[in-house]
Amino acid sequence: MAEILLSVVKIAVIVFGFVMLVASLMTLLGDRKQSAKIQNRIGPNQARFFGFSLAGIPHFLADGIKMILKENVTPAQSNKFLHTIAPGLVFVPALVGWAVVPFMDHYCTGTVQTLPQMNYTEVCVGGEWKNYFSIMHFNSGLLFAFAIAAVSVYGAAIAGWASNSKFSLLGGLRSSAQMISYEVSMGLSLAGVLMIYGTLNLNEMVRMQGNMFGDWLPMWGVVVQPLAFFLFFLAGLAETKRAPFDLPEDESVIVAGYITEYSSMKFAMMQLSEYAATVFIAALIAVIFLGGWQVPYVYADGIRFLDNHWVPFGEDAWYWISIFLRIGAMVFKILFLVWLQFMMRWTLPRFRYDQVMTLGWKILLPLSIANLFVTALVLAIL
Amino acid sequence: MGNVTVKNVDRIKQTLWEKSYIPEILRGLSVTTSHFFRNLNPNKEKRTIFTREYPEVITEYPERYRGLHRLMLRDDGQVRCVACMCCSTICPADCIHIEAGEHDDPTIEKYPTVFVIDELRCIVCGLCVEACPCDAIRMDSGRHIPPSLERDEAFFDRDLLMELGGLSEAKQGGQR
Numbered sequence: 001m002a003e004i005l006l007s008v009v010k011i012a013v014i015v016f017g018f019v020m021l022v023a024s025l026m027t028l029l030g031d032r033k034q035s036a037k038i039q040n041r042i043g044p045n046q047a048r049f050f051g052f053s054l055a056g057i058p059h060f061l062a063d064g065i066k067m068i069l070k071e072n073v074t075p076a077q078s079n080k081f082l083h084t085i086a087p088g089l090v091f092v093p094a095l096v097g098w099a100v101v102p103f104m105d106h107y108c109t110g111t112v113q114t115l116p117q118m119n120y121t122e123v124c125v126g127g128e129w130k131n132y133f134s135i136m137h138f139n140s141g142l143l144f145a146f147a148i149a150a151v152s153v154y155g156a157a158i159a160g161w162a163s164n165s166k167f168s169l170l171g172g173l174r175s176s177a178q179m180i181s182y183e184v185s186m187g188l189s190l191a192g193v194l195m196i197y198g199t200l201n202l203n204e205m206v207r208m209q210g211n212m213f214g215d216w217l218p219m220w221g222v223v224v225q226p227l228a229f230f231l232f233f234l235a236g237l238a239e240t241k242r243a244p245f246d247l248p249e250d251e252s253v254i255v256a257g258y259i260t261e262y263s264s265m266k267f268a269m270m271q272l273s274e275y276a277a278t279v280f281i282a283a284l285i286a287v288i289f290l291g292g293w294q295v296p297y298v299y300a301d302g303i304r305f306l307d308n309h310w311v312p313f314g315e316d317a318w319y320w321i322s323i324f325l326r327i328g329a330m331v332f333k334i335l336f337l338v339w340l341q342f343m344m345r346w347t348l349p350r351f352r353y354d355q356v357m358t359l360g361w362k363i364l365l366p367l368s369i370a371n372l373f374v375t376a377l378v379l380a381i382l
Numbered sequence: 383m384g385n386v387t388v389k390n391v392d393r394i395k396q397t398l399w400e401k402s403y404i405p406e407i408l409r410g411l412s413v414t415t416s417h418f419f420r421n422l423n424p425n426k427e428k429r430t431i432f433t434r435e436y437p438e439v440i441t442e443y444p445e446r447y448r449g450l451h452r453l454m455l456r457d458d459g460q461v462r463c464v465a466c467m468c469c470s471t472i473c474p475a476d477c478i479h480i481e482a483g484e485h486d487d488p489t490i491e492k493y494p495t496v497f498v499i500d501e502l503r504c505i506v507c508g509l510c511v512e513a514c515p516c517d518a519i520r521m522d523s524g525r526h527i528p529p530s531l532e533r534d535e536a537f538f539d540r541d542l543l544m545e546l547g548g549l550s551e552a553k554q555g556g557q558r
């Protein structure tokens with residue numbers, strides 16, 4: 001019973017408290033305010049609470065109310081059933097993937113010790129690890145995340161097909177072709193990382209990234225696999241269907257792609273899940289390449305740099321401080337990556353569709369295979 | 383007909399540096415990021431925001447802005463227009479309606495009994511101002527044409543136009 005309650009609390013905090021909050025704030029802060037700042041504008045500030053514009057936050061509520069009150073139009077010749085469930089098919093995978101994202105190491109009921117002689121591995125002495133900071137402890141977490149991310153394309157394809165509109169159909173096709181092309185290089189770019197860490201468990205992966213090269217350089221994914229980081233970031237951008245890869249909803253060519261025929265809350269759900277997918281990809285990049293919840297030199301039993309070891313505020317207090325520092329680091333990394341993705345969106349113009357395919361199949365794929373090959377060679381020699 | 387000549391335009395060759403895109407993308411990112419952070423500066427003076435917050439802050443129009451028409455006045459406050467019809471003739475939108483009447487003063491001859499401009503039809507070209515021989519119509523009121531819910535409200539008649547009017551700098555009586 002306690003287990004179930006714990007899971008429910010974790011789901012509520014992570015999915016609704018964090019993901020949905022970030023995703024819905026992104027619609028306003030990321031999309032409109034950030035673009036406004038980049039383009040030397042002010043951005044939306046006209047919806048006010050008692051005369052205060054509050055950095056445009058009331059717009060976010062106004063949008064919600066507008067979306068709910070709008071008429072929900074279903075095209076006459078469309079497949080009503082599929083048209084109705086498609087937003088759900090897009091929305092659910094965007095949230096389910098969060099089950100395996102660790103926001104912090106497991107909680108140790110005993111005391112944590114860091115072993116510098118064993119490459120700064122943390123062990124739990126006189127107690128056991130309790131999984132409090134990720135929804136699910138899952139040995140093949142990465143596979144699960146990938147499977148879920150791939151499933152979300154069904155929603156887009158079905159939405160495109162069920163709308164009975166040429167634009168929607170084209171959008172759905174573009175979206176599925178793009179997803180399939182980039183999934184390949186995404187997976188291959190990660191193969192090198194998997195070879196190095198030797199695990200599919202995301203939390204284990206983050207722990208390995210606490211290891212040090214020569215006592216001072218954290219073994220983050222971006223350090224050991226810089227090319228893979230770059231490939232994964234690009235492929236991730238393409239996966240989330242945001243500009244410069246937003247061909248599935250290329251408004252100058254196919255109106256709004258697979259969401260052309262959607263209105264009201266269904267439209268809002270489509271949009272929100274796109275933002276949620278952006279946050280999810282950011283979380284994956286943070287976990288795999290940027291050390292997840294790791295803060296360099298900060299360990300559960302104090303700060304270690306080279307041969308020095310400090311324990312500020314005493315052992316017990318420091319354990320809690322390190323927990324908050326690490327959760328903060330994870331959240332910060334995710335927000336930073338989301339910010340970076342939006343920066344890319346407002347910096348680069350949209351590709352042509354053939355360019356997207358060329359980039360995916362002719363550049364990213366060979367590069368990721370080469371990366372895999374070189375990594376394998378280096379690992380075999382070492 | 384003349385021969386077709388082909389002019390070869392050399393394509394600008396991209397260097398390998400540019401073709402790899404990454405340095406150029408980073409350069410673009412640095413531009414957008416610098417704008418982003420500059421416009422987050424807590425000191426609002428240092429931001430480079432060009433938005434005009436229009437209804438709250440009224441924008442100053444430039445001096446030669448063509449706004450709402452106004453009819454200029456004589457020294458004694460009468461309308462300066464002599465109903466010569468130059469403006470209504472040249473008006474490309476055909477939106478000036480003038481009915482001339484005989485003036486009591488024999489030196490003036492005519493004056494407009496009715497002078498209506500349909501501001502909805504006006505395309506704000508300014509030709510009427512150019513055409514007027516006696517500086518009787520101007521568009522330098524510095525206001526734009528107010529919005530109206532009814533068509534009739536956009537018909538600005540003589541007295542309304544004269545309210546914005548003023549004395550002309552031109553001397554009356556033909557002395558040069």
Ligand code: SF4
Nearest residue numbers: 473504505507508510
């Ligand atoms: S500004 Fe142009 S369109 Fe308007 S009244 Fe004068 S001549 Fe006609």
Ligand code: SF4
Nearest residue numbers: 463464466467469514
């Ligand atoms: S406003 Fe000027 S151009 Fe028009 S009728 Fe009067 S005097 Fe003539």
